[in-house]
Amino acid sequence: MTTPLPTGIAPQTLETRLRDALQTLARIERSLAGRYPDDTTANGRLRLRAPADGLGMGENSGWTTSFLAGMDWLGWEVSADEELHAHARRPAHDFGRRVRAREGLQTHDLGFLYTLSCVPAWRFDHDDDARAAAVLAADALMLRFLEPAGIIQAWGDLSDPLQRGRTIVDSLMNMPLLHWASDVTGDERYRAAATRHTEQVRRHMLRDDDSTFHTFWWDATTGEPVRGGTEQGAGDDSCWARGQTWGIYGFALAYRELGDPALLDAARRCASYFLEHLPGDLVPYWDLVYAEGSDAPRDSSSAAIAACGMLELAALEPEDGAAWRVHASSLVGALIEHCVPDRPEDADALLLHGVYDAPKAVGVDEGTLWGDYFYLEALVRLRSADWHPYWHADAR
Numbered sequence: 001m002t003t004p005l006p007t008g009i010a011p012q013t014l015e016t017r018l019r020d021a022l023q024t025l026a027r028i029e030r031s032l033a034g035r036y037p038d039d040t041t042a043n044g045r046l047r048l049r050a051p052a053d054g055l056g057m058g059e060n061s062g063w064t065t066s067f068l069a070g071m072d073w074l075g076w077e078v079s080a081d082e083e084l085h086a087h088a089r090r091p092a093h094d095f096g097r098r099v100r101a102r103e104g105l106q107t108h109d110l111g112f113l114y115t116l117s118c119v120p121a122w123r124f125d126h127d128d129d130a131r132a133a134a135v136l137a138a139d140a141l142m143l144r145f146l147e148p149a150g151i152i153q154a155w156g157d158l159s160d161p162l163q164r165g166r167t168i169v170d171s172l173m174n175m176p177l178l179h180w181a182s183d184v185t186g187d188e189r190y191r192a193a194a195t196r197h198t199e200q201v202r203r204h205m206l207r208d209d210d211s212t213f214h215t216f217w218w219d220a221t222t223g224e225p226v227r228g229g230t231e232q233g234a235g236d237d238s239c240w241a242r243g244q245t246w247g248i249y250g251f252a253l254a255y256r257e258l259g260d261p262a263l264l265d266a267a268r269r270c271a272s273y274f275l276e277h278l279p280g281d282l283v284p285y286w287d288l289v290y291a292e293g294s295d296a297p298r299d300s301s302s303a304a305i306a307a308c309g310m311l312e313l314a315a316l317e318p319e320d321g322a323a324w325r326v327h328a329s330s331l332v333g334a335l336i337e338h339c340v341p342d343r344p345e346d347a348d349a350l351l352l353h354g355v356y357d358a359p360k361a362v363g364v365d366e367g368t369l370w371g372d373y374f375y376l377e378a379l380v381r382l383r384s385a386d387w388h389p390y391w392h393a394d395a396r
Contacts, residue, residue: 008329022075024344029087036065040356040363046348063109067369070116074376092121096133108154110137111174138181148223150196165220169212169243172250179257179393198254202266210273211239212247232357234287241284241302244274249309282334286355297364299355300339301371307331307378332378351375
């Protein structure tokens with residue numbers, strides 16, 4: 001009998017799932033031949049990214065094009081496979097071109113894009129061009145910082161009245177790029193902006209019942225908070241599952257950088273609410289308003305993000321670390337049981353049953369690039385408790 005890890009997942013199971021994931025990853029990269037896939041699968045299979053913003057099919061647009069590079073870096077770290085290393089390195093030059101050409105920079109998601117593409121290329125390969133590109137992306141993100149509201153606007157041109165003064169809870173995962181930029185340049189402006197933005201999210205987007213708003217508006221002129229709402233949740237007062245998990249991981253990462261106990265408390269609160277609103281099989285519904293027995297779609301990507309966030313909490317809290325690690329392991333075990341394809345060749349996704357945007361019927365019950373990335377990150381973190389996440393500012 002195979003002895004289980006402290007996480008509750010047998011080492012043999014963990015190694016098998018890592019091997020299967022890397023097999024799928026290598027197959028996908030060969031088929032893409034350097035092009036970029038769409039955000040989600042369609043009937044379990046990846047398509048090339050559609051033309052957008054003057055770019056052609058399969059080119060670098062949108063907010064999810066770095067997740068495949070992030071998976072390649074993870075795969076290379078655990079396997080030393082030079083083919084995966086080559087795939088991981090390749091996008092850094094294109095992301096450098098993208099930021100210098102100012103293509104698709106009207107978004108807070110520059111953190112996702114450059115933390116997983118260029119920051120690892122600098123960390124592992126000492127790629128000076130990748131470092132410069134990531135700093136330029138941080139500069140572009142700083143242009144979205146609104147005084148006196150103290151927030152980074154999420155979407156759109158800064159003059160757009162519909163988006164002016166609006167941020168979303170996902171933004172917490174884009175703050176690591178600013179902390180990293182302060183770390184490598186010595187310029188504390190980046191960290192100061194991230195600190196203020198994170199505090200505004202904590203104060204106004206984390207509700208008294210420990211759930212989160214997806215989105216929130218501030219008056220960009222006076223800085224006064226206006227109202228919360230949703231874009232991808234079931235309703236303005238519901239709790240969009242993926243947003244809640246961005247809160248878990250994002251607040252935990254912010255606590256690591258800033259040491260503010262209020263941020264650690266926020267991460268714990270988000271995690272506890274998430275766990276309390278899971279169905280019996282631990283695969284969350286796409287919005288936590290749905291309860292056991294609902295026929296609402298599940299969102300596997302939320303469980304993967306939550307597992308990573310709880311493993312971050314485990315590393316930050318020695319006294320409670322074992323409990324957070326057990327919760328994370330249980331989530332990953334549920335994903336393996338219910339959402340991982342039986343065979344790698346059965347789908348172009350590591351995780352099935354994800355949701356992109358249910359209200360708009362986009363990517364429902366499909367694989368998602370971010371879900372795959374965070375599932376693979378969770379496997380790596382369970383395998384090696386001392387693994388150094390790309391989200392840490394000192395990961396260089």
